Amino acid sequence: MSRPLRALFLVIAVVAVAFPFAWVVLISFKSRVDLNDPSSLSFTPTSANWSEVLHGGVLEAALRSVEVGLATVSVSLVAGTLGAYAISRFKAGGGPARFGILLAQLMPPAVLVVPLFILFFNWNLRDTIWAVIAAHLTFVLPVVTWFMIGFFDAVPRELEEQAMIDGYGRFGAFRRVVLPQVLPGLGAAAIFGFVLSWNDLFYALILAGGNAETLPVAISSYNTFRGVELGAMSAAILVSVVPVLIASFFVQKRLVRGISGGGLKY
Amino acid sequence: MAEIRVEALRKRFGEVTAVDDIDLVIADGGITVLVGPSGCGKTTTLRMIAGLEDVTGGRILIGERDVTSAEPKDRDLAMVFQNYALYPHMTAFQNMAFALKARDTPHDEIRDRVMHAAELLGITDLLERRPKALSGGQQQRVAIGRAIVRQPAAFLFDEPLSNLDAKLRVEMRTEILKLQKELNATILYVTHDQEEAMTLADEMVVMRAGAIAQQGPPRVVYAEPASEFVGGFVGSPPMNVIAGEASGGVFRAEGLEVPVPLTAAGPARLGVRPEHLRPSGPGEATLTADVEVIEFLGSSGIVSLRRGNGDSLKALVPADALESVLPGAACPFRIDPGHLHLFSADGSARLH
Ligand SMILES: Nc1ncnc2c1ncn2[C@@H]1O[C@H](COP(=O)(O)OP(=O)(O)O)[C@@H](O)[C@H]1O
């Protein structure tokens, strides 16, 4: 592609992505009256939507989302790293495990949510963040594991064997020599897993739609029986989107490597 | 340093028998080289001795200690891998200090031992660099340094020079020999390169299909190969082999006759090393063959010959004798009767 053509292409792409954002930002500063014509550019800016969002439980919901995300990611990192190492090095579960791990993702979440709902109802965990964390683990853990398999595959076996000859057991060699090699990948997988959890509406809405609502649930609650409160919803959406944008900026390169199956340079 | 003994060592991977009942003594203070074609079980043998691979059967002793089921870290061995396996997140110094730290060696002693090894290998200036910032040859030195620092019972090398270019390989070969003498080290060295094996070995162990084909000092293995396989594998260009029949003290094949011991009788195969096949006058010739090409090496040349029956032979001819050899012409050649090898018809045994 020639330079000008590429530039044009990029400009179009940027506009296509940035335009809806700009619109959402504008709407978040519009009053109810001005929202009668959502696309109009002439209006009197108001902070009413933002103050409603900031005092109406959205921040609490965001905090809950952070808690859910951190808990989900922590468990996924520990279990996923160990599982991925076993699959990469010892062919644990045989050939199918390596790919079957993502198979569950092909199932519609609706299949899983009913049993989970009944389970948490019986355990008195409905409408708690624990229910949401457990549900999020069903998709974050496999994805993190899958990422880590790729990163471990890229670490030469001789490295840990050398460490074992040099004086460590299997676990010591793993911790001191293998783990440092996959640390960047681990970071990328963590952020990716966090974003997956952060964005989930489906499980959170059904399993914890009340007092334990997460940020996406809070956003969806602006879709009231009186109609959609566009202004407040837009402000809440921005609270949700900006952290994800920042996170993607930091991990994009590693994410691509993880998806393409490891390939870290040593 | 210590002697390593291996008794009836065996390894199966599913249906494949990679190592098949090997008995081996790796002498204290010498270099024993395992050599053989790719896939013959050299690496597997080494890895079992290192403890990286479980044995299917047999015993491994280091000194008087049975280590057959000991952890790698408890065997007191150091290993140098083909790809060096340097820890990428550590400097050369940290790489070399790693094993000493693992064994809680005091700080000052670590420093002294690393510096001493670095001086031996001429890598003092590289100690603060990460492996990525080192050339292949420098990485190789750090890997060897890391092994030396340990002062282990024995060193295991698995094709350590394969990743180096030809010139560096020859240099490092000399260097390893010097280090061995200096440290009086016990070394078990694996290579598929017969030349490397001969130059390094005090004791050479030729392997084939998981078993030992012959074991002995390189000179003996070269001069008296125990089978056609060993004769062909050791030496370059490889030994020529001619099928024929021995009887009454003479070996006969199409177009040639050479004297052999009276005891040999029946179908047999004659082995002739290229350097023992020389151009001669017509009177003393053993055979006549067409010269196909000559590869000039400087002090000598490799002459490719084809006999009347289609067999091809190679002769290694000193430069001054090359003049009489003309490509495209039929030339008389003489087999040196003092350096004949006679093998059984299936090549498995040496008759003379
Ligand atoms: N981990 C393994 N699983 C299955 N077969 C193996 C394994 N390692 C080696 N082998 C087989 O064992 C034989 C010997 O291999 P190896 O010891 O690596 O040979 P060498 O080092 O002499 O080239 C080969 O046939 C090889 O395919």
Ligand SMILES: [Mg+2]
């Ligand atoms: Mg090998």
